[in-house]
Amino acid sequence: MDAFFASVEQRDRAELRGVPVIVGGPVRRGVVSAASYEARRFGVHSAMPMAEAVRRCPEAVVVRPDFARYAEASDRIMAVFRRFSPLVEPLSLDEAFLDMTGTAALLGEPAEVARRIRREVRDATGGLTVSVGASCTKYVAKVASDFRKPDGLTIVPPGEVAAFLERLPVSRLWGVGEKTLPRFAALGLRTIGDVARAPIAMLEAELGSLGPHVFRLANGDDDRPVVPERDARSIGNETTLAEDVTGEESLARLLAPLADRVARRLRRNGLAARGVRVKLKTDAFRLHTRQARLAAPTDTAGELASAAQALLPEFDLGARFRLVGIAAYDLESVEAAGQLELFADPRHERARRLDRAVDAVRERFGDGALVKADRIEEDED
Numbered sequence: 001m002d003a004f005f006a007s008v009e010q011r012d013r014a015e016l017r018g019v020p021v022i023v024g025g026p027v028r029r030g031v032v033s034a035a036s037y038e039a040r041r042f043g044v045h046s047a048m049p050m051a052e053a054v055r056r057c058p059e060a061v062v063v064r065p066d067f068a069r070y071a072e073a074s075d076r077i078m079a080v081f082r083r084f085s086p087l088v089e090p091l092s093l094d095e096a097f098l099d100m101t102g103t104a105a106l107l108g109e110p111a112e113v114a115r116r117i118r119r120e121v122r123d124a125t126g127g128l129t130v131s132v133g134a135s136c137t138k139y140v141a142k143v144a145s146d147f148r149k150p151d152g153l154t155i156v157p158p159g160e161v162a163a164f165l166e167r168l169p170v171s172r173l174w175g176v177g178e179k180t181l182p183r184f185a186a187l188g189l190r191t192i193g194d195v196a197r198a199p200i201a202m203l204e205a206e207l208g209s210l211g212p213h214v215f216r217l218a219n220g221d222d223d224r225p226v227v228p229e230r231d232a233r234s235i236g237n238e239t240t241l242a243e244d245v246t247g248e249e250s251l252a253r254l255l256a257p258l259a260d261r262v263a264r265r266l267r268r269n270g271l272a273a274r275g276v277r278v279k280l281k282t283d284a285f286r287l288h289t290r291q292a293r294l295a296a297p298t299d300t301a302g303e304l305a306s307a308a309q310a311l312l313p314e315f316d317l318g319a320r321f322r323l324v325g326i327a328a329y330d331l332e333s334v335e336a337a338g339q340l341e342l343f344a345d346p347r348h349e350r351a352r353r354l355d356r357a358v359d360a361v362r363e364r365f366g367d368g369a370l371v372k373a374d375r376i377e378e379d380e381d
Helices: 004-012 050-056 067-084 110-125 138-145 158-166 181-186 192-197 200-207 210-218 248-268 301-310 334-338 346-365 373-380
Strands: 021-024 032-035 061-063 088-092 095-098 132-134 153-155 234-245 271-282 287-298 321-333
Touching: 004 021, 004 032, 004 067, 021 050, 032 050, 067 088, 067 095, 067 110, 067 234, 067 248, 095 138, 110 132, 110 153, 132 138, 138 153, 138 158, 158 192, 192 210, 200 210, 234 248, 234 271, 248 271, 248 301, 248 321, 271 301, 287 301, 287 321, 301 321
Parallel strands: 021 061, 132 153
Antiparallel strands: 021 032, 088 095, 234 321, 271 287, 271 321
């Protein structure tokens, strides 16, 4: 996706369109999560300290991240991807590999399929753009996807890989960063073509295990398969608070809506969880986690919230917390779980039907159409 977090903000807030937007934490201590293309013209980029970003682009609008909205948009994007291939490997909320092997007869040639993916993502997300790269390996496809951002399309056929990589800087090789770039420069290696032509024995002698790795990538050699998202280890949601909180009651109230969002993502992906993890970060930036296995796999908000809240007494609840998170882990398909114990308890099945009914209403009328009763008082406050 193109400047994903910033693009979601610009999609949802008309006043942000066409102006520099920086998504990130507090200016004094945060880092940039995303920058709109208007802000990138000033040299602002992700992972930059917020103070430096604001100094470079003082007219930018700074927005605190809303990961729940980004996760919702991500779910819609991944659902589009799954319409084109069952083999989808998400790298993050806004990036994924698709294995399109053998689909040409059914879906068409790569360029045609890529255009359809871009169009359907725009339709599904209310206008968000995606840049697509297609090639014979994961590495080359990734490089190609970055080649003509934003809203780009780059196809690299197998016979054109060497020519495509030839003139790109060595910094585009996976595993080459700021600390290792000087070592390549000292060897006279400035482009990927330089690395491809270098003796592999010399690269290994000078760079250790990194040498053979970059040599293979530079020559378009990357045989790693696409690992489907059903192998994902966890699905989570977290929120950084505007004000620190303390005490079990406040934390339990915050966990409930997070569990609701995680459960919705599980259901959208046809998954159930066998474990729940709670993450709390104190005002001193100390991170603490606790987790527990569930008696049976679940995809319901109530069971996830109850299990998460039951973990709270294991924390030092006298501390002040600035971040609260929950994750469902040890995931499996609902079909596989259902063959065992997912449907054994009729109360569980009633909860699943209710949650799915709520999903349907929210899908049609928006997330605010239904609010759980235990959140009404909190929302009114």
